[in-house]
Amino acid sequence: MVAESSLDFLRAALRRRELDALLITQPENRRFVSGYTAGDTSVNESAGVLLVPAKGTPLLLTDSRFDLQAMAEAPGFAVHLYPRGLLALLESLLPRLGVRRLGFESHYLLYSTFVKLAKLASRLGVELVPQAGLVERLRVRKSEAQLAKIERAVHLNEAVFSEVFQGIVPGMTERQVAHAIENCMRQRGATGPSFDTIVAAGPNGALPHAVPSDRPLGEGEPIVIDMGLVLDGYCSDMTRTVVLGAPDEKAVELIRIVRKAQLAGMAAIRAGVVGCEPDRAARNVIKAAGYGKYFGHGLGHGVGLAVHEAPSLNRRARKQLAAGMVVTVEPGIYLPGWGGVRLENMVAVTEQGYRLLNRDTTFLDV
Amino acid sequence: MVAESSLDFLRAALRRRELDALLITQPENRRFVSGYTAGDTSVNESAGVLLVPAKGTPLLLTDSRFDLQAMAEAPGFAVHLYPRGLLALLESLLPRLGVRRLGFESHYLLYSTFVKLAKLASRLGVELVPQAGLVERLRVRKSEAQLAKIERAVHLNEAVFSEVFQGIVPGMTERQVAHAIENCMRQRGATGPSFDTIVAAGPNGALPHAVPSDRPLGEGEPIVIDMGLVLDGYCSDMTRTVVLGAPDEKAVELIRIVRKAQLAGMAAIRAGVVGCEPDRAARNVIKAAGYGKYFGHGLGHGVGLAVHEAPSLNRRARKQLAAGMVVTVEPGIYLPGWGGVRLENMVAVTEQGYRLLNRDTTFLDV
Numbered sequence: 001m002v003a004e005s006s007l008d009f010l011r012a013a014l015r016r017r018e019l020d021a022l023l024i025t026q027p028e029n030r031r032f033v034s035g036y037t038a039g040d041t042s043v044n045e046s047a048g049v050l051l052v053p054a055k056g057t058p059l060l061l062t063d064s065r066f067d068l069q070a071m072a073e074a075p076g077f078a079v080h081l082y083p084r085g086l087l088a089l090l091e092s093l094l095p096r097l098g099v100r101r102l103g104f105e106s107h108y109l110l111y112s113t114f115v116k117l118a119k120l121a122s123r124l125g126v127e128l129v130p131q132a133g134l135v136e137r138l139r140v141r142k143s144e145a146q147l148a149k150i151e152r153a154v155h156l157n158e159a160v161f162s163e164v165f166q167g168i169v170p171g172m173t174e175r176q177v178a179h180a181i182e183n184c185m186r187q188r189g190a191t192g193p194s195f196d197t198i199v200a201a202g203p204n205g206a207l208p209h210a211v212p213s214d215r216p217l218g219e220g221e222p223i224v225i226d227m228g229l230v231l232d233g234y235c236s237d238m239t240r241t242v243v244l245g246a247p248d249e250k251a252v253e254l255i256r257i258v259r260k261a262q263l264a265g266m267a268a269i270r271a272g273v274v275g276c277e278p279d280r281a282a283r284n285v286i287k288a289a290g291y292g293k294y295f296g297h298g299l300g301h302g303v304g305l306a307v308h309e310a311p312s313l314n315r316r317a318r319k320q321l322a323a324g325m326v327v328t329v330e331p332g333i334y335l336p337g338w339g340g341v342r343l344e345n346m347v348a349v350t351e352q353g354y355r356l357l358n359r360d361t362t363f364l365d366v
Numbered sequence: 367m368v369a370e371s372s373l374d375f376l377r378a379a380l381r382r383r384e385l386d387a388l389l390i391t392q393p394e395n396r397r398f399v400s401g402y403t404a405g406d407t408s409v410n411e412s413a414g415v416l417l418v419p420a421k422g423t424p425l426l427l428t429d430s431r432f433d434l435q436a437m438a439e440a441p442g443f444a445v446h447l448y449p450r451g452l453l454a455l456l457e458s459l460l461p462r463l464g465v466r467r468l469g470f471e472s473h474y475l476l477y478s479t480f481v482k483l484a485k486l487a488s489r490l491g492v493e494l495v496p497q498a499g500l501v502e503r504l505r506v507r508k509s510e511a512q513l514a515k516i517e518r519a520v521h522l523n524e525a526v527f528s529e530v531f532q533g534i535v536p537g538m539t540e541r542q543v544a545h546a547i548e549n550c551m552r553q554r555g556a557t558g559p560s561f562d563t564i565v566a567a568g569p570n571g572a573l574p575h576a577v578p579s580d581r582p583l584g585e586g587e588p589i590v591i592d593m594g595l596v597l598d599g600y601c602s603d604m605t606r607t608v609v610l611g612a613p614d615e616k617a618v619e620l621i622r623i624v625r626k627a628q629l630a631g632m633a634a635i636r637a638g639v640v641g642c643e644p645d646r647a648a649r650n651v652i653k654a655a656g657y658g659k660y661f662g663h664g665l666g667h668g669v670g671l672a673v674h675e676a677p678s679l680n681r682r683a684r685k686q687l688a689a690g691m692v693v694t695v696e697p698g699i700y701l702p703g704w705g706g707v708r709l710e711n712m713v714a715v716t717e718q719g720y721r722l723l724n725r726d727t728t729f730l731d732v
Contacts, residue, residue, distance in 0.1 A: 038577075041561060043409040044473070045674070064662070065575040104477075107410070111480040112472040112498055132478055179552045186545045195407060209431040211404075296430070308411070 006033060006138050007058065007076075013134055014054040020099040022131060023090075024050035026108035028305040029135035031233060034058070034074040038066050043110060049086060050077070053097055061089055087120050094124055106130035133310075140302060140310045141324035146234065147348055150304065150326055151357050153190075153236035154346055157229050158360040160184045161240060170219045170244050174199040174212035177225070185229045194228035194235035194307040205241075205340035208297055208332065219245035222254070222339045224332075228307050235307040237328050239344035240363045247366075254291075254333050254341040255366050261285035261331040262343050262364075265299050265313070269327070269347060269354040275317025282331045283315075291333045300328040303346060325349040326357070372399060372504050373424065373442075379500055380420040386465040388497060389456075390416035392474035394671035395501035397599060400424070400440040404432050409476060415452065416443070419463055427455055453486050460490055472496035499676075506668060506676045507690035512600065513714055516669065516692055517723050519556075519602035520712055523595050524726040526550045527606065536585045536610050540565040540578035543591070551595045560594035560601035560673040571607075571706035574663055574698060585611035588620070588705045590698075594673050601673040603694050605710035606729045613732075620657075620699050620707040621732050627651035627697040628709050628730075631665050631679070635693070635713060635720040641683025648697045649681075657699045666694040669712060691715040692723070 010033060014022055024030050027040045030050050038047035048062030048070060060070050060077040070079045082089035094102065102121065109117070114128075121128045142150065164180050178197040185193060200210035202221040210224075217223055220243060228237040241258075243251050265282030279299040286295045298314025303326050311319050313327055321327075327349065332342030343364060347354040376399060380388055390396050393406045396416050404413035414428030414436060426436050426443040436445045448455040460468065468487065475483070480494075487494045508516065530546050544563040551559060566576035568587040576590075583589060586609060594603040607624075609617050631648030645665040652661045664680025669692050677685050679693055687693075693715065698708030709730060713720040 041674075065573065068573070069577075106478040106481070107476060109477045110473060111470075111475045111477050111496070114477040114480075115472070115496075130477070130481075179549070183545070183549045183552075186548075207431065207434070211435075308407075 007052070009138055010052060010135065011054050014052070014103065017103065017129070017131070019054060019101050019103040019129060019131075021051055021053040021094075021097060022103040022134065023105070024052060024135060025105050026135070028139070028309075029105065029108075032139050032305055033135060034060055034077050036060060036070055036074040036077070037233060038062075038069055043108075046086075051090075051093065051097075053099070056097070059093070061086060061093075087116055090117075091120055091124070094126055099126055101127045101129055103129045103131040103134070105132065105135075107132045136310060139304055141322055142304060142326055142348070143324070146304065147324070147326070149232050149234040150236070150346070150348075153229060153231040153234050154238065154357045155359065156185075156188060156190060156231055157227065157236040157238050158358060160188055160190075160229065161225070161227065161238065162360065162362070163188075165242065168217065168242075168244065171216045173214045173216050174201055174204065175214055177217070178212040181225070181227050190229040190231050191233075192230055194230045194237065198224065198226035198239075200224045200340065202339050203337055206334045206336050206338065208334060208340065208342070217244060219243075220248045220251075222248065222251040222341055224340050224342050226342065226344065233305055235303050235305070237303050237307055237344065237346060238358065239330055239332075239342045241341045241343060242363055250338065251341065252366055254335075255343070257286060257289045257291065258331050258333055258341045258343050259364055259366075261295075262329055262345065265329045265331060266345070266347055266354055266356070269321065269329070269349055271321055271323045271349055271351045273321050275311050275313045275319050275321065276315055278329070279313050279315055279317065282329070286331060286333060294333045294335055295331060296334065297332070300330055300344075302327055321349045323349055323351050373418070375504055376418060376501065377420055380418070380469065383469065383495070383497070385420060385467050385469040385495060385497075387417055387419040387460075387463065388469040388500065389471070390418060390501060391471050392501070394505070394675075395471065395474075398505050398671055399501060400426055400443050402426055402436055402440040402443070403599060404428075404435055409474075412452075417456075417459065417463075419465070422463070425459070427452060427459075453482055456483075457486055457490070460492055465492055467493045467495055469495045469497040469500070471498065471501075473498040502676060505670055507688055508670060508692055508714070509690070512670070513690070513692070515598050515600040516602070516712070516714075519595060519597040519600050520604070520723045521725065522551075522554060522556060522597055523593065523602035523604050524724060526554055526556075526595065527591070527593065527604065528726065528728070529554075531608065534583065534608075534610065537582045539580045539582050540567055540570065541580055543583070544578040547591070547593050551593075556595040556597050557599075558596055560596045560603065564590065564592035564605075566590045566706065568705050569703055572700045572702050572704065574700060574706065574708070583610060586614045586617075588614065588617040588707055590706050590708050592708065592710065599671055601669050601671070603669050603673055603710065603712060604724065605696055605698075605708045607707045607709060608729055616704065617707065618732055620701075621709070623652060623655045623657065624697050624699055624707050624709050625730055625732075627661075628695055628711065631695045631697060632711070632713055632720055632722070635687065635695070635715055637687055637689045637715055637717045639687050641677050641679045641685055641687065642681055644695065645679050645681055645683065648695070652697060652699060660699045660701055661697060662700065663698070666696055666710075668693055687715045689715055689717050
């Protein structure tokens, strides 16, 4: 069930924009507004769209595969099926609902679909109005209930990491560890990973988004493990850098610098702060240690129904943080040929500062 | 490595359309044309695009995360990075390459990206020309090498099914079986599932796209298992309907009808036949048995780099089959409240008929 208030907020936003209705095609937005949990196979294979009028009952449009699920999960929505496709259904619905100005999610509609929709709209005398980020803006500040779900995802993530870590021995491949992690996630009740698990040992760790390879893990080398899961719709995202056996001196040095940067980044977080400030605080620590040019990415990103969402923490981020936002704090140092170190926690922004969502500090303070 | 010939075909198609270049954004098309295997996280998070000029060296545009992978996997392509985004890079590349008419994949470009691209194009005096299916048409008939890869995926699929099936006992949940299947796929070397595995027992089987639930499997009831994997980029897709313990009489009756329909559908396949004909042949068997209205979906679909691609086998399919196409043949009967039966094999179309890609007939003839 979804808080009635997000629908109310959305309807008020539609009225301010003089829109008669909004067509919601983005899967996480669809879930956020309706509670309907089905996911899209791809951008071409949708599990349905929402048609939210500024007044009156919102509609969930889908096909017969999802009929029962839609009715069960989105009880406040009128479920309509489109046996002859979405456009044919819209052709009958839009005039019936008196829609003259229709908003659509311009950041989640394919150009080819837009062209067909525009033809239909023109025939019906409906004006199409691109809207980007209308629902995303409602998603960015989390309610207590949403924060609790995110926290459960983070804690499950930690439990999975601990369990799998105990079984990691030198000679296992990056790919085997990644599979063990994703398998454990599912066994412990997660829907699945929120992104492809990264296990990058030794030199591979120098690539922030390395794909797990068949390279066996060695002793002493840094191993970057970046993993996230989905639980009850909400995502986690966590990175640890571990070493099997006696750690390389360099690895210890870098982990300490990155941890110091992470703490500095977190300390700079509170409501009202601009997204570039925590980034700068963390970056300054890494710069002062002489590794500034080896930290190429931003400090963090929002997490919620999507594993990457607003707000951003990076050098160019100009938006203010607000209480209830959830962000990752993930500084890293990547040395070509040697490897990488990244540490990532998730925090909720509060008026006074932040609340750390992770509770396991193993591997952080070495 | 990719056969040079698909690039040549593509360039010839561009010249026929008087296009100076094509921008390829669709992930499977990108892989098909370049050999570059990275996948997109989502339609918003691309691992890169191709810019294929009608003459001269093709380009692969990506970001620093994928630099080394792109160069290793697409040796015939000039790899360019876009640290300031794709549009900034295109702004310098398009004039340098003398592009005046640029094709783009209208079925795989978001409307919001199109708007930005159109502004850039207008500034540069470049004409944007929507192109849907240009590369897809090159993908639809498979080469011998591609058929061999698909066949390996099908055989691995069968091996995974056999291994997991031996461990299935009453009381296990649908979800546990689905996880065991996906875990086994990865352990045996698949990249992962080609779609979310379906395990639907008893009444759940009446939904063709049921999501695995925590319902325990019972004895005697039909269990629909629809699974596919990705191996070396190519997909498999296979469905079996199994029964634990002594089968329900109804289940045996329906499995026999569906198998007869499958054989009739396959027998109607050969180059030159229109896609609705095998569908009709299979459907007639199910209709004759009195279950016509319980077979609601089409008979099959193409499979290749994508698990759903051209051609279609269904009532409305008007395109002719050609040698080298690969399709599923998957009739089913779905009785609300009771459950479902579906059997799915993959075949390659030949001049004279078809070649069955599956070799395990367990569970088909009961």
